[in-house]
Structure formats: structure tokens, C-alpha cells
Amino acid sequence: MPKPRKKALELAKRHHVTIRYNINTFQDFTFEPNTFDAIAFIYAHIHKSLRRNLHRKYVNALKPGGKIVLEAFSKEQLGNNSGGPNSLEMLYSKEELLTDFESLDINKAQSLEVSLSEGEHHKGQANIIRIVAQKPGN
Template structure:
């Protein structure tokens, strides 16, 4: 899997474009800037958008090629992000560090998902927010993006269980018309969640 992502991100073009995810943008634009964590951030499109709006951004991905392109994107936009090479399973941070954690298409096997999500909750400050957009299980077989493995796709029930200790502000399954580079393109079934730590 590491080789798959490294190959995808080594291309000179940005696999998912350079504009932020629409749901991420919508959420960021409504919140007061603070400290933000973006796990599995890829080539930096969301990190750079947030940094330009005054957020202190920490991001990571396990692809060195993705990190290199994210830092280039930030440099080209005359802004700064902190970006390390790491995995969803191994990244750690002090408790109560972040005002917002953004999970944008951060898919993982169900065997890892709940434990990763629990650790991320611990990184949030009290009253901090967690937002997520990911492909729903109904996305399976569609060509508009996402893992072609049901175990790595999400359902509303899964996420409400994973984040049950948070105050759920939004949890919807919906269809969107993705226009995010070459690999997220067309009608897609996604789940969107916004929650706040009590």
C-alpha cells in the first residue's frame, strides 16, 4: 500500500487537485482559527487552505512524495505548515492539543479504525472539533474514487459508534459531485461528520 501511494504522489500533477475539499472549506470558514491536525493529508491542499486563513497546521502522511509536494504547495502560496511522514496507526501527540482535527478521506481497515479514532479524540482540546468526510460503503463499485474494499469504507452507524463520546453536530450520508483532481471525479456517496469534544 505504501508503494501504491508513493507512486501516485510522485507524479508532477496533484492527484486530488490543489483546492480544498468543499466540506472542509465550509467548516474551516465558520471556525475561529486555532491549531489544526490533518492526518493522511496527502499533497497538502487542505493544509495550505487552512494555513492561509490563520490556522497553525500540523499534518502527516506516510508518503515522502506527498510531504514534498505539500511543502512545495505551501511555499508557492507563501505560507507555512508543519508536515511529517507518519501513519495513522503510529502518529502521536499530547492530549488536549488541537482545536480541530480534519479527516478527509482518511480510510483505514476496520481493525484499525476505532482505535485510531479514539486516539485522535484524545488529541482534541475540550470543546475542540472533529470533522470528517469519507466514502460511504455505498461507494463500492463506483469509479469516482475511494477504496474498492468494503472493509475500508464507512457507514453512519460505524462513525456514530466510534465518536459516541463527542457531541454530534452533523452526521449525514449524501451524494456529492466530486471535482478533486484526477482520482476524485464524478458522483460519489460520502459520509460527512462534524462533532465537538465535551
């Protein structure tokens, strides 16, 4: 069992919660409607040609009251040496993401400049976007 999966399952057990830990590509994931309480996109950069459709499929997979949590590099990151894709088609703007998640109630939508210190390739000033949004219902 991969180390991160084992750690996640142990933490879930310790905190008396159930998680389903899957590793898939975006394209291969089965999007069952109203299945998930939360979906996190943490530096999951999807090419512009696929992004909107995939984000909407994930929204459909949320249960009513379920949340999307997203943190990713913004288009302003291009040219920084602190990580992230080197292509505008793989970076996001807050406006694009708000359009992708327009059917959700937006709890937080921020464009920020932060200082990263997360290993050799993610160090220095970075431009990111943080979004927390909730599917209406419950």
C-alpha cells in the same frame, strides 16, 4: 520542503495563525492528550480492524472544545467508478462513525450522494459521509 507543506505554512503565516504540519502514518503518530484544536480526516480510510481504536485516540488528543472534521467514502460507494477503496473494510457507515465518535457532540452527520469533479480518478457520482463533531468543554 514538500510543496503542500510550504503552501500550508505560508497560508498560516499570512492569516496570522500557527499550525503544526506533520506527516506520519496513523500507527506512528504520537497521541498527546488535549493537544489539538481540530483534526481533519479527509478521505483518510482506515481499515476496520484499526479504525475505532485510532479514532478514539484522536478524540483523546483533542482539546476540550476541539473539533473533528471528517469526509470519506461510504459503504454505498462500492461499485461506483468515482474513487475510493474497493473494500468494505475500508469504507464507512455513518452509524459506525457515530459510534467511534460517541463521546463528542455531533454538529453534523450526513450521508450524501454527490458529484465529484476532482481529477481523473475522482469524477462522477459518489457516496460520502460528512461529520463535524466537537469535544465537550469550553
